[in-house]
Amino acid sequence: MTPQSATDIAIRVRRAGPLALLQDRGRFGVRHLGVTQGGPADLYSWAWANHLAGNPWGSASLEVTFGGLQLVAERDLEIAIAGADLGATLEGKPVPLWQRVHWPEGQTLAFGTPASGLRAYLSVHGGFAAPPAMGSVACVAREQLGGFDGYGRKLADDDQLRIFTPTTPATQGLTEAPGHARPDFREPPQLDLLPGAQIAEFTGRSLFDAFNAWWRVDDRADRMGVRLTGPRLQCQIRSLISEGINLGGVQVPPDGQPIVLLNDRQTIGGYPRLGSLSPLAASRLAQCLPGQEVRLVAHSSEAVLREYRAFLAGFNA
Amino acid sequence: MSPRSATALPRLESAGLDGWMVRLFDTIDEANLPWITALLQRCESAFGTALVDLVPSYTTLLVVFDPVQLSPFEAQQTITTLLTGLTPEGGTSTSQIHELPTYYHASVGPDLERVAEHTGLSVADVIACHSQKTYRVFALGFAPGFAFMGLTDPRLECPRLDTPRKKVPVGSVAIAARQTAAYPTATPGGWNLLGRTSARLFDREREGFSLLNVGDQVRFAPVSRDAFERDGGDTTPMEAAQ
Incomplete structure (x- = not known):
């Protein structure tokens, strides 16, 4: 997408809801400046929503958390919603997820409350248009970067949202995700973890617990990180000199309860880590509601790399 | 430098499918920086388009690469090769020296008194002590363009506040x-908080975005209230800015 592409006002916000953020792939090449990565917390569902809406990899979608968002189409649109089932309706009728949908002018698309998963991705054919900040439109309010105004402002009632004029017809490409590609977010997930970092500094008992206990997703969970509660993990190191932290890093503060770091994490941190979740495991965790239980499964990078490359290849990433 | 055993430095630790943590040192020292920036520059040219991000910090360099172009094993091989025969970057001449005009005053530096009390120095000595030293940037983090610098004079050592402020004004020197x-x-x-600088530390429209980068040298230059205001500094007192 070039900045020269024509844009139109296509959607009006009737009700902004608790949290709806514009997200492209994220902000890269600037992490050494303390700028966070941003991007979709659930990369997997974001990729599917864009793909089904006929958009190229990297297009900007709306990440709708919890629901509550209400939008009115200012003209006929082709859309796809993937990810969480937040009870989305068009003029009161349920909208099918994981497939392309026609959204007629004047009709209201309303998100309800989570039935399964936490974050839904709304992609519009053409892609949302916004002024990039440091190479990305990913909205990070804390850093005043991205979003529709470029300065991280949250969506507000009566905002008018622009989209790029599509360069390809909406009829091209896959219009529906196969059943096996649609995750069941109510199932307790097995999260692939690549051991690393300070894993050797944890006690044997703690390593046994880490990979054999059920971990409960705490309500202290957001786009910066997700806290897990369970057995207390003990590490011989209590804190480190601050160092870079990558997506999915599983850090363990002195209270022994791990925090998995997600897209909007701070760029450096000083707690020992067990390793990192795979990119798709971090995506899956981002769909867990507080109280849900998860397992951590140690994996070699070979298997995880094969899976991740196959995922990206499927979207021409 | 060359990797020797699992515990010897430097060493590589897995940082996920697309990252390696290169641990070069185990203590904070200004002498670490030329080594870390040298490795950073080598990574920039060796990884080319496969490079996603490089995050230098006090003792480490996090290398993030594109896992489509490189496997973790391939990236590891590349970094290991770069570490072999690594020499520190050419000393202080290649890093920039920044002078940050700073208005030290209780109205914009509400902790001057507290620091004086804690250290046993007078307020004038706290200011002199802070502004006479040249610091190095160890890391950027916490917020865009926030540079962790050191080391301060041991006499100035002072713990953080027990309760963080909800909002610290732009330019606050601390x-x-x-x-x-x-x-x-x-x-x-x-x-x-000791005072405020009029220097624009982070600007999304500027080439490079951040005024300060890891390895840079920084001095705080005391200026009068008039000079601070002329440079566009914000003199809104701390209490009013809360």
Whole structure:
């Protein structure tokens, strides 16, 4: 997408809801400046929503958390919603997820409350248009970067949202995700973890617990990180000199309860880590509601790399 | 430098499918920086388009690469090769020296008194002590353009506030433990505020975005209230800015 592409006002916000953020792939090449990565917390569902809406990899979608968002189409649109089932309706009728949908002018698309998963991705054919900040439109309010105004402002009632004029017809490409590609977010997930970092500094008992206990997703969970509660993990190191932290890093503060770091994490941190979740495991965790239980499964990078490359290849990433 | 055993430095630790943590040192030292920036520059040219991000910090360099172009094993091989025969970057001449005009005053530095009390120095000595030293940037983090600098004079060592402030004004110059920093944006913060700089620390429209980069040298230059205001400094007192 070039900045020269024509844009139109296509959607009006009737009700902004608790949290709806514009997200492209994220902000890269600037992490050494303390700028966070941003991007979709659930990369997997974001990729599917864009793909089904006929958009190229990297297009900007709306990440709708919890629901509550209400939008009115200012003209006929082709859309796809993937990810969480937040009870989305068009003029009161349920909208099918994981497939392309026609959204007629004047009709209201309303998100309800989570039935399964936490974050839904709304992609519009053409892609949302916004002024990039440091190479990305990913909205990070804390850093005043991205979003529709470029300065991280949250969506507000009566905002008018622009989209790029599509360069390809909406009829091209896959219009529906196969059943096996649609995750069941109510199932307790097995999260692939690549051991690393300070894993050797944890006690044997703690390593046994880490990979054999059920971990409960705490309500202290957001786009910066997700806290897990369970057995207390003990590490011989209590804190480190601050160092870079990558997506999915599983850090363990002195209270022994791990925090998995997600897209909007701070760029450096000083707690020992067990390793990192795979990119798709971090995506899956981002769909867990507080109280849900998860397992951590140690994996070699070979298997995880094969899976991740196959995922990206499927979207021409 | 060459990797020797699992515990010897430097060493590589897995940082996920697309990252390696290169651990070069185990203590904070200004002498680490030329080694870390040398490795950073080597990574930039060796990884080319497969490079996603490089995050240098006090003792480490996090290398993030594109896992489509490189497997973790391939990236590891590349970094290991770069570490062999690594020499520190050419000393202080290649890093920039920045002078940050700073208005030290209780109205914009509400912790001057507290620091004086804690250290047993007079307020004038706190200011002199802070502004006479040249610091190095160890790391950027916490917020865009927020540079952790050090080390301060041991006499200035002072713990963080017990309760962080909800909002620290832009440009606030602060110390904690043996480090110093200036706040590029208004954020929460628990460091001791000594004054305010008119320097624009982070600008999304500027080439390179951040005024300060890891390895840079920084001095705080005391200026009068008039000079501070002329440079566009914000003299809104701390209490009013809360």
